[in-house]
Amino acid sequence: MKNKVKILRIARGWSQAELASRLGVSRQTVNSIENNKYDPSLPLAFVIARVLESSIESIFEEEPKV
Numbered sequence: 001m002k003n004k005v006k007i008l009r010i011a012r013g014w015s016q017a018e019l020a021s022r023l024g025v026s027r028q029t030v031n032s033i034e035n036n037k038y039d040p041s042l043p044l045a046f047v048i049a050r051v052l053e054s055s056i057e058s059i060f061e062e063e064p065k066v
Helices: 005-011 016-023 027-034 042-051
Strands: none
Touching: 005 016, 005 027, 016 027, 016 042
């Protein structure tokens, strides 16, 4: 799954640590999400969308299957 978390975080001038604090997760979790190494749970995806003031659909995109 691809996402726009890093783009939206940087647009707000937040560090990974600041976003992590707002989400209630570790900085390492934010890093893993941004680098597409970890897909967040649905409840966490809702929190991310709320904090970044965007819809889940506009943040997360399923990668096409080959």
